Amino acid sequence: MPLTGTPNSLNSARSRAPRSEPVDPVPVPGGASIWAVGGGKGGIGKSFISANAATIAARSGMRVILIDCDLGGANLHTCLGVRGTPERTNLSDVLEDRVVDLDKIAVETPVPGLRLILGALGHTGTAQTNHEQCEHLLQGVRRLPADVIILDLAAGMDRATLDFFNGADKSLLVTTPEPTAIENAYSFLRAAFYRRLSYAMNGSPVRDVIRDAMSQREGLRTPDDLLAAIERVDPAETERFRSVIRGFRPRLVVNQVRTTDEVKMGFSIRAVCRRFFGVDLDYVGYINYDDFVWRSIKERRPLVTAYPQSDGALYIRQIVKKMLKD
Secondary structure, eight states: OOOOOSHHHHHHHHHTOOSOOOOOOOOOOSSOEEEEEEOSSTTSSHHHHHHHHHHHHHHTTOOEEEEEOOSSSOOHHHHTTOOOOTTSOOHHHHHTTSOOOGGGGOEEOSSTTEEEEOOOSSOOSOOOOOHHHHHHHHHHHHTSSOSEEEEEOOSSOOHHHHHHHHHSSEEEEEEOSSHHHHHHHHHHHHHHHHHHHHHHTTTOTTHHHHHHHHTTGGGOOSHHHHHHHHHHHOGGGHHHHHHHHHTOOOEEEEEEEOSHHHHHHHHHHHHHHHHHHOOOOEEEEEEEOOHHHHHHHHTTSOHHHHSTTSHHHHHHHHHHHHHHHO
């Protein structure tokens, strides 16, 4: 997929971007699929990608529900032109048992077939959510009448955020080429990986070994180091450990790329994850820096409907199609 985010191509896209066009049909998978869009840093485009991915799926004829999982500074509604106020029923009402049926709080959006469950707006109380609450919420999410459900996760590495990321059918890690964003992406992935390991090996005699690896004590820096340590403690647990690693298959998107080197950065991140985590990170694509992105955000419209022929919209459609086919 060639990089098209150069000034010349941007000018070309600006001259050929109408306000609307039909979206190519996308195959509808059997049954609901939960996607989680996360990353370690704020401002990297998680909500932008979530809103546009949901719009593409909905315009392909799928029933889609977007859930804003930010319990402190929710803003996904703004990307879709939906009015949000602190008085509106939102996800925190479900987590605090004021609402039982998730489906009843999903609001319509300007995109036919796409509904939104608001995150916490102006929340001043505690935003901490335990593992059991996250599991209970995911059970409710799976009962929603939808083909695709997208969780737009909060920034950072809160335990609830990691649990939502790990509990989804398809987890999408978003980063930008900036060093701070890449560093946070590694930290986020590492935290999600070890939290998944810790719960999967719950009750096992090797759990303390995993805790040592999480704190980087005892020189446990790679999966091979950890595997060797587990074999010394309890050889019978090694296959379960390998199974957990095989089941951890996040996807990667690099957002706001400007150069070919920044495109290649996705492959470098994938190689590092393979070496140090033993994780097969699937690099599903990149989105070039596009002047139309901030315009669509200011207009409170998804890029793929506001400027469907822009380069950014093209790349997002390609990523969503790949996600749906995997």
